[in-house]
Amino acid sequence: MTDIVSEESGAMPGKTGQRAIPGTGRRTLTIARSALLLAAALVVCLGAMMAVGLQLMRGMDAVADGWRDYDLQAATKSDALSEVRGHLGLGGVIDHFREGNRTSAGDHAALDRSLALARANLAIYRDMVTPSEDEARAIAAIAAFLDAIQVQMEDPAAAIPDEAFDACRRDAVKGLAALNSHLSAQRARLTAATLNDIEDLQRLMAVGGGIIAVLVLGLAGAAVWFTRSRIVGPLGRLVEDARRLARRDLDRPFQSSDWGRGKRLGSDARHGGFRHDELGLLGRSLEDSRIALRDLFAAIEEKSRRLGESERRYAMAAAAANDGLWDWDLESGDLYLSPRLRQMLHLPADGGEPGIAALLAHVHPDDRHAVLAAIRQGEQGADGASFDVEFRVLPPDGARKDGEKDAIGWLHLHGIVAAGPDGRVARLAGSAADVSERKSYEARLVHQATHDFLTGLPNRAYLIRWLGERQAVQGTGRRDLALLFLDLDGFKVVNDSLGHAVGDRVLIATAERIAGLLEPGEFVVRLGGDEFVIAVPTGQESAIARAQALETVFQRPLCAGGMELRVGLSIGLAVDDGTSDDPDSLLRDADIALYRAKEHGKGRTVLFDASLREAILIRSRLQRDLTPSLEAGDIFLVYQPIVSLPDGRLTGFEALVRWRHPDLGLVSPAQFIPIAEETGQILPLGRHVLERAVEQLGRWRRMAGGAALTVNVNLSARQMWDERYVDDMLDYLADGRADGLKIEVTESMTVADHDQARTILERFHALGVALCMDDFGTGYSSLSHLGSLPFDVMKIDKSFVSALGSDPRQESLLRGIVELAHRIGLKVVAEGVETEEERAVLTGIGCDYAQGYLFARPLSVADAEALLSTAA
Structure with a gap:
């Protein structure tokens, strides 16, 4: 059988070949080697049995040869000795010789024959084996006696004396007795030797047989033990392990793993309990198979578990979803x-x-x-x-x-x-x-996306989509749709003064009032803030009638939050002429008409025409060209003088910005300043005005020899509430440029956030910049604000001045304003003075300064310098 155990390790379990004992260098007794040892032991037993048998055979052959030799020699000698004794004994030669029967020829011949036979037998005795000394002497004595008889028979004269003959005869008899005794002694010795040999052979048989029996029994016991412990038992355990393997009982190690006496640690620890023979290799293979199957089934069970969990999760997710x-x-x-x-x-x-x-x-x-x-x-x-x-x-x-x-x-x-x-x-x-x-939810989102959250009305997106769908269905040539663009007059005042909650109630009440006036097929949309649009599919006449009804109904106050509030309506009306491909164009036209209604005093309806579109196009161009014109130098400053009323002395100027457009010519500030406010372009524009005015003021003061000349610069709301802009402005003025500069701020700018406005104004005041409240009387005219803010000058709006000739009470009102301003430490400037009568009244009521066309229109730099030279 092939040796499967070697000093090299690394053979895979279950693979025929050499395998080392883990951790040792010795060889292990395998089944093949055990079989070889049993065969060797059997050969030894057989050799011992053969040796004993050969020894017995040799002993028996020796005994047999001894007796065979004895039988051959002893019989011949005995027969020869018997013949000799017979010839020499009674009736023999001696008897014939004694009887004297020697005379007859027959007797003589018989005597010769007896002597010859005696000599021949004696020679046979002597020649059978080399005689011993005793036998030689006995044979010589017998031979001598026979010779004596022969001599006496042949020559009695030569015969020896009787005494000598008797002595010779006695010697012969003694010799015969000696030879006979020798034969008896030889037989006794042979018998004794034979008995000894037989006893030796018996001992050999007993000892050898015992040894052989022990060897045979030991070999049989070893074979039985080996078969049971090394083959039958392990095979039984392997069968049980195989059955466990078939039953998938894989958690406990196989019984085969208990064969060894010790456990090993390390990478081969799981095989440390196995014998290192063929069945041990098979056991390791089964153990490896158990471990592999256990791991495989564990992996399968884990995968099955995960699959089951995944299926359960999927089922739960599907159920949950x-x-x-x-x-x-x-x-x-x-x-x-x-x-x-x-x-x-x-x-x-x-x-x-x-x-x-x-x-x-x-x-x-x-x-x-x-x-x-x-x-x-x-x-x-x-x-x-x-x-x-x-x-x-x-x-x-x-x-x-x-x-x-x-x-x-x-x-x-x-x-x-x-x-x-x-x-x-x-x-x-x-x-x-x-x-x-x-x-x-999407429908709700669509509804929310296309409807106003506050009023529930459709919104701008709904209107644009509706206009687009209508245009796609009807195509060109449609002239049966009009849009009314509505804006609430005075809503901002309500919202800012009474709060957004009241403002929201006003918007809801407005939506309800508008919806109550609509005819079937008409709908109202809230665009945002206080803007609404009404779609009138029946044309211009119906739209005009709807606008008139709206103007009438909004003459009554609205009930909001338990209060009755009055708000008016400005309406822009646009009619679809069928020429536009843009759904937004009709809405844009209505918006333009609304803008014109606002410009012309609010509370009215304006019908859109092409001239309005031209105006809006001009507005768009102004917006586009404002910054390039500022960079090109097309925007410049003019200066309107401010004079002291008591003595008519020139005290300063108000810097006013103008724009000479390369295509449109001179553009009024009323056109481009609001555009700059809306687009944020007022910031670079205001910085440009400030820098030019400060530079000009410095030159003029040097021309006037350091006289206290001032220049007023307007600060817009967009500029004031931009913290970075204010910081840059103050940094610019901090380097001695603030001397003689006055900043004009409208009263309405301080209402939105009074505390923040005061903080900003105080920063200017701390820098030495005088502050003027511009257009007093056109805003809220809040005396509490006026007293808490760091103003130095109050400017009365020209609307109060121009009303002096038409309303006798206006003089008293102006007098009260001037006295109030003086009491709180403010100087007063009247704007828009155009007649001597207005000048006289203002001087009479104590007004400090005035500006207007009566004194001078806004002047260019050259004209202003000429005026300064004249005043000096």
Whole structure:
């Protein structure tokens, strides 16, 4: 048998070859070696048995040879000795010789024959074996006696004396006795030797047999032990291990792993308990198989567990998501719908698998084409492609009225494509989700996106979409639509003074009042803030009538928050002339008309015409060209003088900005300043004005020899509330440039955030910049604000001055304003003085300064310098 154990390690379990004992360098007794040892032991036993047997055979042969030699020699000697004794004994030669019967020839011949026979037998005795000394002497004595007889028979004369003859005879008899004794002694010795040999052979048989028996019994016991402990027992355990392997009882180590006496640590620890022989290798293979199968089954169980958890999660997720599942085998035509999908489609739970036709019967007719298109897309798609479609679901057949097509829900169908081995689409599968809530939410979002949250009216997006849809349906040539663009007059005052909550109630009440005046087919839209638009599909006449009704109804106060508030309406009216391709153009025209209504004093309706569009185009161009003109130097300053009323002395100028457009000519500040305010261009424009005015003031003061000449510069709201702009402005003025500069701020600018306005104004005041409240009397005329802010000068608006000739009470009002200003430490400047009468009244009531056309129009730099030279 091939040796499978070597000093090299690393053989894989279950693979025939050499394998080392882990951690040792000695060889292990394998089954093959055990068999060789048993065979060697058997050979030893057989050798011992053969040795003993050969020894017994040799002993028996020796005994047999001894007796055979003895029988051959002793018999011959005995026979020869018997013949000799017979010839010499009674009736023999001696008897004949004694009887004297020697005379007859017969006797003599018989005597010779007896002597010859005696000599011959004696010679035979002597020649059988080399005689011993005793035998030689006995043979010599007998031979001598026979010779004596022979001599006496042949020559009696030569015969020896009787005494000598008797002595010779006695010697012969003694010799015969000696030879006979020798034969007896030889037999006794042979018998004794034979008995000894037999005893030796018996001992050899006993000892050798015992040894052989012990060897045989030991060999048999070793064979039985080896067979039971090394083969039968391990095989039984291996069989049990194999059965456990078949039963998948893999948690406990196999019984085979208990064969060894010790446990090893390290990388080979799991094999430390196995014998290192063929069955041990098989046991290790089974243990490796157990571990591998245990790990494999554990991995399979883990994967199964994860798969089960995944399926449970998927099922729970599908249940939580309230989704349905579907699977359509295109080859067999089988269509599977999960119970949830059946429920969503209002199909019976046990009605069998429906076909596509039955499925489509529950789809809203308007959506069936989209569903079929999605399915065709899937049938023509590639493996792994997906498709989606959303459709409405009809109510169950029993709950559906004849001809009823109202949907009761929305489904989102998602599908994926699976191709077969031939590459063709084999099945479609996917999920279906009830998206009714999402659709409802989307509808709400669409409603919220197209309707105003506060009033519930449609909003600008709704109006634009409606105008676009109308234009797409009717095309050109339509002249039956008018838009009324409404804006509330005075709403900002209400909102700022009474709060946004009251403002919201005003907007709601306005929406309700407008909606109550509309005819069928008309609708109102809130664009935002206090702007509304009414769509009148019946043309210009109806729109004008609606505008007149609105003007009338808004003459009555609105009830909001328990208060009656009066707000007016400014209306811009635009009629669709069928020439525009832009849905926004009609709305833009109405907005332009509204802008003109606001410009002309509010509370009126203006019908849009082409001239208004031209004006708005000019406005857009001014907005576009303002910054380039500022960089090109087309924007410049003029200076209107400010004089002291008591003595007519020139005290300063107000810097006013002008724009000489290269194409449009001189543009009024009333046109471009609001544009600059709206677009933020007022910031660079205001910085330009400030820097030019400060530079000019410095030159003039040097020309006047350091006289206290001043220049007023207007500060807009956009400039004032920009912190970075204010910081840069103050940094610029900090380097001695503030001397003689006055900043004019309107009263309304301080109302929105009184504390912040005071903080900003105090920063200017701390720098030495005088502050003027401009246009006093046109805003809130809040005396509390006036007293708490660091103003130095108050400028009375020209509307108060121009009213002096028409209203006798105006003089008293101006007198009160001047006295109030003086009491709180303010100087007063009257604006817009154009007549001597106005000058006289202002001087009489104590007004400090004045400016207007009476003294001078705004002057260029050269004219202003000429005036300074004259005044000096």
